Amino acid sequence: MNIAxxxxxxxxxxxxxxxxxxxxxxxxxxxxxxxxxxxLLSTMAMLISWxxxxxxxxxxxVAAAGLLNPTTGASIAANLPSxxxxxxxxxxxxxxxxxxxTNDCRAFVQAExxxxxxSQTGCMLGIVLGTGVGGAIAINGCLVNNxxxxxxxxxxxxxxxxTVAQHKLPLLICGCGRxxxxxxxxxxxxxxxxxxxxxxxxxxAHRLIFEKKAQxxxxxxxxxxxxxxxxxLHALIxxxxxxxxxxxxxxxxxxxxxxxxxxxxxRLQWDGLPIPVIKKAARGETAxxxxxxxxxxxxAQNV
Numbered sequence: 001m002n003i004a005x006x007x008x009x010x011x012x013x014x015x016x017x018x019x020x021x022x023x024x025x026x027x028x029x030x031x032x033x034x035x036x037x038x039x040l041l042s043t044m045a046m047l048i049s050w051x052x053x054x055x056x057x058x059x060x061x062v063a064a065a066g067l068l069n070p071t072t073g074a075s076i077a078a079n080l081p082s083x084x085x086x087x088x089x090x091x092x093x094x095x096x097x098x099x100x101x102t103n104d105c106r107a108f109v110q111a112e113x114x115x116x117x118x119s120q121t122g123c124m125l126g127i128v129l130g131t132g133v134g135g136a137i138a139i140n141g142c143l144v145n146n147x148x149x150x151x152x153x154x155x156x157x158x159x160x161x162x163t164v165a166q167h168k169l170p171l172l173i174c175g176c177g178r179x180x181x182x183x184x185x186x187x188x189x190x191x192x193x194x195x196x197x198x199x200x201x202x203x204x205a206h207r208l209i210f211e212k213k214a215q216x217x218x219x220x221x222x223x224x225x226x227x228x229x230x231x232x233l234h235a236l237i238x239x240x241x242x243x244x245x246x247x248x249x250x251x252x253x254x255x256x257x258x259x260x261x262x263x264x265x266x267r268l269q270w271d272g273l274p275i276p277v278i279k280k281a282a283r284g285e286t287a288x289x290x291x292x293x294x295x296x297x298x299x300a301q302n303v
Contacts, residue, residue, distance in 0.1 A: 001020065002026055003020060003293075004019050004061065004296050004297040005048070005051030005052065005296075006062075006289030006290055007044070007047060007048070007289060007292065008104065008288040008292070009033070009044070009063065009064040009080070010033060012032065012033055013030055013032060014032075014043065015030045015285075015289060016047040017293070023294070031043065034081065037085055039081075041090055048097065048099070052097075056097075059293070059296035059297045060293075061102065061107070061289075061294070061297075062099055062101045062102070062292055063102055063104040063107035063288040063292035064077060065079060065103070065104050066080065066082075066083070066103070068101070073088065075087040078175050079131075099296070100296035100299055102291070102292050102295055103134070103149070104128075104134075105135050105136055106136040106152060107288045107289070107295065109124070109143060110294055111286070112126055112248065112281050112282065112287060112291075113126070114291075116283045117244070117246045117280065118141075120141075121244045122139065123242045123244075124139070124245075125236055125237075125240055125244070125245045125276070126245075126246045126247075126248065127233070127236075127245065127249075128252075129186070129251035130188055130250050130251060132175075132187055133154055133186050133187050133232070134153055134154060134155055136152040137151070137152070137242070154232060154236060156181045156183060157181065163228060169194070170193070182228070185228050186225070186228050188251055190225070191251075192208075194225055194228075195218075195221050198220075198224075208222065209222070222260075226260040226261055229264075230264030230268060231264075233245065237265075246278075258278050262278060
């Protein structure tokens with residue numbers, strides 16, 4: 001028997017998953033993300049109908065990139081056709097059902113804090129390293145909520161001047177409109193931008209990671225990229241002081257990433273103070289849908 005359904009709405013794909021009473025995946029469907037807003041609404045409604053099946057009361061959670069404007073309800077999601085639209089309201093109207101909508105990084109952290117690498121820990125910091133950089137905080141398995149939905153947009157913190165000067169880093173314009181955000185270099189595309197800046201030629205992140213052991217110039221770029229990410233993590237450690245850091249997103253699976261981050265963090269951390277344990281996410285690609293489903297289920301219990 002299904003306990004909840006979750007949808008991970010990404011810029012290129014949508015994945016819908018049913019979860020049973022053990023929070024294991026029962027069934028799932030994956031389709032390409034439509035290019036227009038009306039098509040997105042109809043596609044999401046179709047998936048939600050499939051998730052519910054014969055159980056019209058099944059709680060459904062949707063994890064999507066971006067934020068909601070708390071005043072207007074408009075979606076702020078540059079990579080989705082819902083950008084600028086009142087997506088939550090419109091989707092509920094399309095489905096004629098109440099839905100839980102949450103940020104995808106927050107959903108990831110909820111899943112890992114409750115069911116994954118961050119379970120049974122005190123304070124967990126979750127970071128997603130992928131196309132962008134984001135995350136959230138959980139304490140004793142519970143996601144820390146915030147006033148206006150902006151918490152966790154870690155990739156839009158500015159890089160420190162010392163780091164920029166030390167490595168002669170470029171100050172690039174971010175998708176948010178500001179210049180010098182961590183996300184411009186600490187993400188997957190950021191690794192490629194860093195390589196282009198330092199090498200003067202394009203190279204894919206995949207190729208750089210694959211060939212860096214044999215090419216010193218690529219290894220240097222990799223170490224600078226790890227240093228930039230370690231600077232971000234250290235700033236968050238000083239702010240949050242987590243017991244554990246859990247990494248998700250496509251870049252989190254790179255072999256040697258965690259030891260490299262630990263090495264750079266050890267140089268940054270104050271003498272005598274430990275750095276938090278760093279682990280890879282346990283729930284993998286299912287985490288965002290699982291976290292959204294769990295939040296929807298929680299909401300249904302509180303009605």
